[in-house]
Amino acid sequence: MGSSSSGTAMSVTPAELGRIGGQLGKGGEASVFDLPGLTYPDVPGPLVYKRYRAVHGSPDSLRRVVAARNKLDVVARGRLDSIAAWPVRVVEENGQAVGIVMPRIPGAYFDRVQRNAGVKQSLREVQNLFIDPARAVQVGRPAPTDEERLRVCRDFAGGLAFLHEELKVVFGDINAMNEVFRLDAEPMVMFLDCDAVRPNGVVAQVRQLDAPDWLPPEGGALTLATDHYKLGLFILRCLSPGTGSSVKTDPDAAAARLDTEGMAMLRRALGSNPADRPTAREWEVRLRRLLGESLVPPRLGEVRVDRTMVLSGQSVVVEWEALEADWVEVVAGSRSTRVDGGPGRGRTPVEPETSGRIRVRAGNNLGVDERELGPVRVVSPPGVHQLPIPMPQVHWPVLDVPGPPGLELLPLPRVDLPPEVPQLFTTGGNGVSWPAVPAPQGVGFPLDLQAMLTESPEVDLGYRDGEGAGR
Incomplete structure (x- = not known):
């Protein structure tokens, strides 16, 4: 049994396949069987055994096919696995190739179709x-x-x-x-x-x-x-x-x-x-x-972040340039913002959760270009705390000072002076005087202002002389 230059085995025996499962398909040259218990570290996903109806003599040409995959780097090998059910091991017995091991075709390439015997x-x-x-x-x-x-x-x-x-x-x-x-x-x-x-x-x-x-x-x-x-x-x-x-x-x-x-x-x-x-x-x-x-993979030009320290809860703004990009994504921890890359340049905000580097990614159908910025430090805003301030207790004295003996308030003198009022207007040189203001002691409340101003008969408001004074 041989190995490729990468050290990966190229050939196995039928006994090394483990339990062979049910038949998955057949054609003129071979039948395909499930290998439910077999895995290889260099092949993702389930595997199948394609067993030839007739042996193929020397396995050298099949080994070359397997070796072609083993020589690829990880990215190219992943690309091959996505476009081809490529042989990953030659199954050999008595120096002859009796079949190959290959990845199982994904379920997305199957349909449930109506046949005469039912759905298949x-x-x-x-x-x-x-x-x-x-x-x-x-x-x-x-x-x-x-x-x-x-x-x-x-x-x-x-x-x-x-x-x-x-x-x-x-x-x-x-x-x-x-x-x-x-x-x-x-x-x-x-x-x-x-x-x-x-x-x-x-x-x-x-x-x-x-x-x-x-x-x-x-x-x-x-x-x-x-x-x-x-x-x-x-x-x-x-x-x-x-x-x-x-x-x-x-x-x-x-x-x-x-x-x-x-x-x-x-x-x-x-x-x-x-x-x-x-x-x-x-x-x-x-x-x-x-x-x-796009015809070529995207390429990032100049990228920069507007600050390297930010308060928690605030955003930073990333300025970017990108060629042939369908989209541009700015990533800060678990948070990201994706925008259209068509304009070729832009300013994209993102809110970082914690301190760390900011990633800028530009992509199209042919690939992704990536750049890192920072680090950006995220700090918590200062808190406001009330501090207890001890205050001294002051006991003010109570002063009980008696007033001077024999001190009495003097009564105010009564002054009966009529107020000076201007004449309302003059008619033919004769002024019209304001109506007389009744003496305070003869006024009842409420006042009859209409009678006072028009000299009309006094209206009895239901009060007696002097009744209003005490109300």
Whole structure:
């Protein structure tokens, strides 16, 4: 049994697989079984055993496929695991390859479809993108929108570009059943039967096939150019579903979905000149442009925070610059604020919980750029506390001083002086005098002001002389 240069084992025996579970699927070349008790530290998630119907002789070519994954760094390996059911171990017995161990296909790539025998769990193969959408819904398959179809084509091209550029392999058997799709997350396409891939320029140990209706015009060995031709067929058929779509080769059928440049690329892809066909990466870029997506990962420019100390409960403001960012996020501990990155610059407040560094993240569909600021110190505001102040008790003396003997108040003298009043007005030189004010001792209360001012007869208000004086 061998190990790759990373130290990870490449081969195992059937006995090392543990208990083999139920059969999950079968095809012309192999059957797939569950491995409920097997885990590997370098592979996330559950595993399955693909057991070949016929042994494949020397396991060297399969070991190369496994080693290609082991050579990747953690990020690239995660990318591969998200787009391909890639072999992670070769199962060997008596010096021959009898199968492979690979990750189990996630449940998001399955549908519950109506069969004659009832409802069945079935892989959502890309051939379901070619049938009439109304028919797809009838049998329990999704009917993607025009935009979702472009996104599936984008991820098909992007996944194939990764295999071509990062792993340097020819996929070979691109057809309607060797890829599955999903609509709820990205990447939206996963490649199957990856044990048949081969390094570019190397003959594959496992036979690479050409499915009917996917035959390149030049024939012969499968190459990067034949992968590019089959990619063009997939794009054409995905974007023009309906009767006869699975055998279409005329690029004009996709004219309603591609722009002028996209149609020119499709004609080159389906042409007879292998060297003129667009690469998978060129297709990914073209489809991203059609979808209005970013073409490069985001990049943060200048970022700064407006202060390095703040009272608890107050915010700091982060000024940022970002290129090709769909969004910008400012993170302080468990609190964060996310804003649109389209303007390219902005000022974003965030309220830190505790002292620490502020993270600024910019992202788009191709990645995330991140920067740290600070640290910012968070301090509590000063509290207000009442302090007890002791006060002395003062006992004031009580003075009991008698007044001077024989001191009596003198009575005030009575003065009866009529007040001087101005005359109201004059008539022909004769002034009109104010009415006489009754003597104080003859006045009763309440006063009859009307009688006093108009000289009208006095109105009896019910009082007797002198009654009002005492009231």
